[in-house]
């Protein structure tokens with residue numbers, strides 16, 4: 167076996183390191199732990215996580231502010247074998263993102279053997295020559311040290327097979343809060359020198375409407391993912407402060423549509439006597455209020471957008 171550098175310690179900071187700022191994105195199979203890792207690095211919930219694949223439809227950025235650097239995380243949807251027009255568009259978005267960032271973090275769960283899905287992504291990565299690639303072994307809390315060592319070797323080997331060297335191979339656990347800071351330490355030197363690109367305190371520049379839509383979508387999918395895996399889209403039509411409210415009692419009116427593909431799915435979303443939709447409304451309203459820090463009146467409507475995953479006009483309307 168040739169040289170393999172697996173990091174468990176931070177590099178020594180040099181005396182007067184120049185300020186750096188730039189973009190990183192995490193790629194990897196669905197469920198690889200990208201969103202959870204983004205949240206762990208940023209320290210606040212900005213991306214939506216779930217235990218089911220492909221919830222990260224939109225590019226969500228989290229920003230790590232440090233005295234010596236600003237690391238902007240771009241969370242892309244998972245690259246996957248396209249079966250629909252939506253799938254193809256998503257893959258285009260992913261590749262465009264990869265070509266623009268300063269460093270790519272390839273997330274591979276420690277507890278799952280490398281598979282065809284990983285190789286598919288790794289091959290695509292290999293074609294993006296100039297961007298440094300860090301292999302991030304996620305969920306290390308789920309395996310013992312022997313299994314972890316085997317995974318590290320397999321990942322090193324994968325890079326060699328495809329003709330490139332990982333800039334680093336870093337084992338992390340976002341849930342166990344292990345080596346997450348180290349990962350940031352290793353990403354920062356790969357960023358270009360330059361001033362901060364965002365004001366301190368900014369955690370995300372994702373338009374609020376998109377984040378609100380994601381929260382509603384997440385709540386709407388809760389418990390019915392098996393029945394409606396990828397058939398829900400949420401569009402926030404309007405977000406306006408209610409007029410004539412006293413300054414100390416503001417209210418934000420939010421009108422949103424939950425799109426489903428078929429009329430038969432309406433019952434699943436709405437539930438008996440509308441109870442389920444009501445619960446979805448209550449749950450997502452609480453999260454939106456926490457996110458935006460203001461009381462919210464949430465108005466949800468369910469609409470059928472037939473086969474929206476295949477129709478370019480619908481896709482545009484839904485922001486793809």
Ligand SMILES: Nc1nc2c(ncn2[C@@H]2O[C@H](COP(=O)(O)OP(=O)(O)OP(=O)(O)O)[C@@H](O)[C@H]2O)c(=O)[nH]1
Pocket residue numbers: 194195196197198199200201202203214215216217218219220221222243244304305306307308338339340341342
């Ligand atoms: N034990 C453990 N579980 C983790 C860790 N990181 C993520 N998970 C779990 O793995 C599942 C997937 O994590 P996500 O962060 O949603 O994965 P993702 O790659 O963003 O998934 P997509 O949005 O589907 O692409 C969730 O159930 C997480 O709780 C970790 O460090 N340890």
